[in-house]
Amino acid sequence: MYENCLTGSIPSSLGSLKKLVYLDLYSNLFSGSIPSSLSSVSILQEIVVNNNILTGTIPVTLGVLDLLGILAVYDNYLTGTIPSSFASLSNLQQLYANNNKLTGSISENFFLAAEMVFFDVAYNLLTGVFPSGLTHIQKLYLNDNQFSGEIPTAIGKYTSLSIMDISYNHFSGTLPVDIMDMSTLALLVVAGNSFVGDLNTVFSDPLFNQHLVTLDISSNGFTGSLPIALFDSTSLETFVGARNCFSGSLSSALCNAVNLITLDLSGMTAGASCASHYRMLGMDFYTVAYVDGDMPSCVFAMPELVALSLSGNGIKSQVTVDSIGANLVNISLSNNRFSGSIPLIIQQYEALELLDLSYNRLSGVITSMTNYVTTSSSVDSVNGSYISLDLESNRLSG
Numbered sequence: 001m002y003e004n005c006l007t008g009s010i011p012s013s014l015g016s017l018k019k020l021v022y023l024d025l026y027s028n029l030f031s032g033s034i035p036s037s038l039s040s041v042s043i044l045q046e047i048v049v050n051n052n053i054l055t056g057t058i059p060v061t062l063g064v065l066d067l068l069g070i071l072a073v074y075d076n077y078l079t080g081t082i083p084s085s086f087a088s089l090s091n092l093q094q095l096y097a098n099n100n101k102l103t104g105s106i107s108e109n110f111f112l113a114a115e116m117v118f119f120d121v122a123y124n125l126l127t128g129v130f131p132s133g134l135t136h137i138q139k140l141y142l143n144d145n146q147f148s149g150e151i152p153t154a155i156g157k158y159t160s161l162s163i164m165d166i167s168y169n170h171f172s173g174t175l176p177v178d179i180m181d182m183s184t185l186a187l188l189v190v191a192g193n194s195f196v197g198d199l200n201t202v203f204s205d206p207l208f209n210q211h212l213v214t215l216d217i218s219s220n221g222f223t224g225s226l227p228i229a230l231f232d233s234t235s236l237e238t239f240v241g242a243r244n245c246f247s248g249s250l251s252s253a254l255c256n257a258v259n260l261i262t263l264d265l266s267g268m269t270a271g272a273s274c275a276s277h278y279r280m281l282g283m284d285f286y287t288v289a290y291v292d293g294d295m296p297s298c299v300f301a302m303p304e305l306v307a308l309s310l311s312g313n314g315i316k317s318q319v320t321v322d323s324i325g326a327n328l329v330n331i332s333l334s335n336n337r338f339s340g341s342i343p344l345i346i347q348q349y350e351a352l353e354l355l356d357l358s359y360n361r362l363s364g365v366i367t368s369m370t371n372y373v374t375t376s377s378s379v380d381s382v383n384g385s386y387i388s389l390d391l392e393s394n395r396l397s398g
Contacts, residue, residue: 002048003027010049015040026072027051034073036061048072050096058097060085072096074120082106082121089114098122098141106131121145122165130155130171139163143189146170156181167216168192177201180208189216191240196273198224209233216240218264221273223247226265231257240264242309245274249293250310259304266332267312290314290337300324300331311335311356319362321345330354334390337361342396344368358392365398 006028014020015037023038026048033056034049045067054076062068063085074096081104086092092114098121105128106121112133119134120141129149134140138160148170156178167189174197175190185208199222203209210233218240225248230236236257246268254263269289294317299308301323307330318340319333331346334356341364342357348368 001025001028005029007031009033010035010054012037014038017041018043020044022046022048024048025052029053031055033057034059034062034078038062039064041065043067045091046070046072050074050076052076054078057081058083058102062086063088065089067091070094074098074100076100078102080104082110082126084110086110087113092116094118096120098124100124102126105129108132111135111137117160130166134158134161137161141165142169143167144169148172150174151176151179153178155179159183161185163187165189166193171195173197175199175202180205183208184211186211186235187214188212189214190220191216191218193220194273195220195222196245197222199227200224200229203227203230206232210235212236214238217244218242219244219271221245221271223274226251226254226268228253231255231260233257234259236260237304238262241268242266243271244268245271247289248291250291250296250315252296252298254296255298255302258302260302261304261327262307263299263302263305264307264309265313266309269314270312290316293317295319295333295338297322300328303327306330308332319343319346319357324349328352332356333360334358335360339363342366352387354388356388356390357394358390360394362391363395363397366396367398 002024009032010025010030012035015035018041020041021043022045030052034054036059038044039061044065050072057080058073058078060083063083068089069091078100082097082102084107087107087109090113093116102124111131115136117136117138119137122141123144126145126147128147130151137158140161143165146169150173151171153176155176159182161182162184171193175195179202209230212233213235214237222244226246228251231254237259238261242264269291291313295310295315297320300321302325304327305325306327309332311332312335314337316337319338321343324345329352338360342362
């Protein structure tokens with residue numbers, strides 16, 4: 001009965017179907033609440049009611065369903081808490097409750113009985129601290145909630161974890177070095193929190209780094225130099241370190257990550273915790289430190305790189321490009337202090353979809369940008385595709 005246009009409420013009479021094992025009602029238009037009568041179906045193993053218009057709370061009584069292995073209630077309008085009674089569900093392996101309006105905290109003993117492998121409560125209003133007892137967890141999504149506190153050092157014991165997204169919460173403190181014990185971690189997203197500290201000790205183990213495919217540490221307060229050891233990895237495909245409090249220069253060691261697809265280091269010294277604030281004439285102003293040194297030219301030639309963003313770093317040098325990788329289509333270098341002319345190789349490069357060189361000190365004559373029209377949204381007359389080109393606030397002519 002899934003993926004139809006069924007309306008009305010989920011019948012409470014389903015609780016009388018004593019041989020019901022799988023209840024799949026997802027992607028309909030059901031409204032009302034999840035019937036508590038389902039707790040009477042003792043052999044029920046799956047309740048899948050996501051993508052409806054359900055309201056009310058998750059019934060506490062479902063905590064008696066000893067055989068329940070999958071509960072999917074995501075993409076509804078559910079309120080209330082995640083019932084603490086679920087802590088006794090020893091067979092519950094997958095819980096999907098994301099995209100609701102759930103509140104409260106996760107019970108301290110929630111994961112003690114269950115062999116939970118997939119836990120997704122993203123996009124709710126949940127509070128409390130980082131959950132404990134995640135012994136069997138493989139995929140953990142806590143992002144876009146109101147969790148707080150520090151990440152416990154016990155996280156190193158969760159050696160089955162391959163995906164952890166805890167972004168956009170209120171977590172603080174440092175990332176524990178024990179994270180390197182998580183030998184299967186492939187995706188780590190901690191963006192939008194209040195983490196601090198130097199990451200060079202956290203990401204110093206080459207064996208651990210070789211497992212990481214995606215790392216997003218943006219919008220925090222990390223300090224020190226970039227954890228360059230990460231870029232010796234051949235598995236790293238996405239690195240986002242924007243809006244932090246890093247210092248030092250950009251090393252050519254970035255280019256060692258030969259399989260990197262996305263590199264975003266925009267505003268790497270511009271994190272909220274390190275920007276200086278002052279008021280003048282009733283207006284708010286913020287000043288940030290600049291990145292030292294030149295931009296390594298090798299970043300343009302990285303073989304798999306698709307998107308490069310180094311905007312908002314105040315880099316003071318010329319843009320030096322010896323060659324451009326075959327996959328590079330997005331280049332954002334705005335809000336720096338680049339001077340000199342736009343390299344001819346960029347002017348003649350026909351594969352770009354986005355080129356943002358705005359708010360720099362570039363000069364010289366534009367001679368070979370026949371592939372572009374100098375507006376913010378230009379149409380490639382040959383291919384019919386949109387090219388975003390921004391050269392605003394420079395000293396260009398031609």
